[in-house]
Amino acid sequence: MLSAYCSKNQTSWDSLLPQVMMAYRATPHSTTSLSPNVMVFGRNVVLPCELATGVAEKSAKTIEEYSLQQRMNIEKAHDIAREHLKKTFNIPKEVL
Template sequence: MVERFNATLVTQLAKYCEEDQHDWDEWVPYMLMAYHAVEHEAMGFTPSRLMFGREICLPVYLATRKPLDEGLPVSHTKYVWTLQCRIEETRHRTIQHLKIAGQAMGRWYNEQARDAVYSPGDQVWFHNPCKRPGKSPKLQSPWEGPYTVVERISAVTYRITPAGSSRRTKVVHVDRLWRHSGKGVFTWGPRVSDHDSNSDIVGVTARRIVTVTLVW
């Protein structure tokens, strides 16, 4: 569980830290606050609710004046009893949500599973998680490109070449390829405006504030 959370944290830090990776530690508090305040899709609750039995108060509440969803009891005994009942109810509901989410995920995967097929001339990203001197491999993007598909050798292997070059080719497995949809367009997210100079290359830090749903 801890390793899964670390992977999620590193993924988010890689999206926001500078290219030289010198400021990654400054983003940790913001990433943790966002993680604790976002409802997990599979469990149906935020980590704060699961851990403390209540939601955390965010700075945005000062501007929106969003009312809290609970009132504090007058006596300490009543507060402890209320908190205990809330945590117990949250635990039972989380177990039900996880069971339903697991079944739905299995059905969705079986329905959506398709063989990836590329044709000569298609633009693709190439997954190449190599280490670069002076940089942490966890905070750098493993995707390179775009590359151009030169030949489909078999059902699972392709010959690709860097865009604009026809001499340097490499044979790779299809699992290491991802379709490139053009400048400012990604197959895993919404379209980014053309004036955003950081949107055409995977791995360049995006300096935009986006809402991300984290799945634990």
């Protein structure tokens, strides 16, 4: 991804790294169909334009509700990823 955005002499890669990593983390993986951000944090990346327009998803009211919701989101994401991996690689159900 970096090579697509770096200048010809490749001196700007370090200044582009945060944007490239944000794009990578927000992009669904072809095998799991989920983004790395969903797999790790249980939610999609909130982009600046979503914050500015108020489209960003609303969080739970208390810390306990938020924690429980995030845990459920991560568990669901992992279940979905396991199913996609089984289909993609023809893995027996007992293995995963």
